[in-house]
Amino acid sequence: MLAILHITDLHFGKQAEEIFPDKQDVANSVAAAVARKCRGAKHKLLVVSGDLVYQGNGGAYYKAKVFIEDLCKAWGAQAEESLICPGNHDIVHSQSDVFAPINAIIYDLTHLESRTFIDKTSICVSTPEADFLLINSGFRRDHKYGSVDLDHLAKFNTSAKPRIAVLHHNLIGICETDSSTVRNAYPVLREFNRNKILLAL
Numbered sequence: 001m002l003a004i005l006h007i008t009d010l011h012f013g014k015q016a017e018e019i020f021p022d023k024q025d026v027a028n029s030v031a032a033a034v035a036r037k038c039r040g041a042k043h044k045l046l047v048v049s050g051d052l053v054y055q056g057n058g059g060a061y062y063k064a065k066v067f068i069e070d071l072c073k074a075w076g077a078q079a080e081e082s083l084i085c086p087g088n089h090d091i092v093h094s095q096s097d098v099f100a101p102i103n104a105i106i107y108d109l110t111h112l113e114s115r116t117f118i119d120k121t122s123i124c125v126s127t128p129e130a131d132f133l134l135i136n137s138g139f140r141r142d143h144k145y146g147s148v149d150l151d152h153l154a155k156f157n158t159s160a161k162p163r164i165a166v167l168h169h170n171l172i173g174i175c176e177t178d179s180s181t182v183r184n185a186y187p188v189l190r191e192f193n194r195n196k197i198l199l200a201l
């Protein structure tokens with residue numbers, strides 16, 4: 001059985017420091033709560049859907065990396081198997097490659113360049129239990145709203161295994177004024193249906 005722990009919007013940096021000063025304690029508490037719910041799982045997988053930091057800087061990314069490692073260790077998952085996609089707070093406009101800091105952390109954790117978003121807007125990762133489609137919904141480099149590269153998404157073929165999409169931005173707004181949604185959500189949902197995506201995180 002596959003157990004998935006999905007977390008998002010860690011926002012490491014000033015905001016997270018004020019709310020959670022002891023991140024090791026938070027990691028242990030989350031791991032203990034989740035462990036009670038998924039006893040007997042043979043495979044544990046951490047999924048992080050963006051906004052690892054509040055503002056993209058190296059120190060905050062290092063803290064996010066340590067938190068992910070601590071959480072995986074406490075829960076019994078392998079940190080190098082973690083699935084991570086960027087969010088709008090992971091965009092660093094001061095760099096020529098705006099996703100360089102998060103790509104560096106993804107590589108540091110997984111040791112796989114194929115898991116980074118260098119020259120890619122979507123990545124397919126296959127596990128024994130399911131195929132995961134990791135989507136960079138911030139690829140247009142806009143802090144206000146998300147979008148999905150439909151041309152790249154269309155390249156993924158259907159699979160016999162269950163398929164799970166992971167992206168940062170909401171596909172459906174939570175209220176009328178929600179501006180953080182995926183702007184091309186309807187075509188994305190049609191593409192998900194065509195690709196037999198069973199779950200979007």
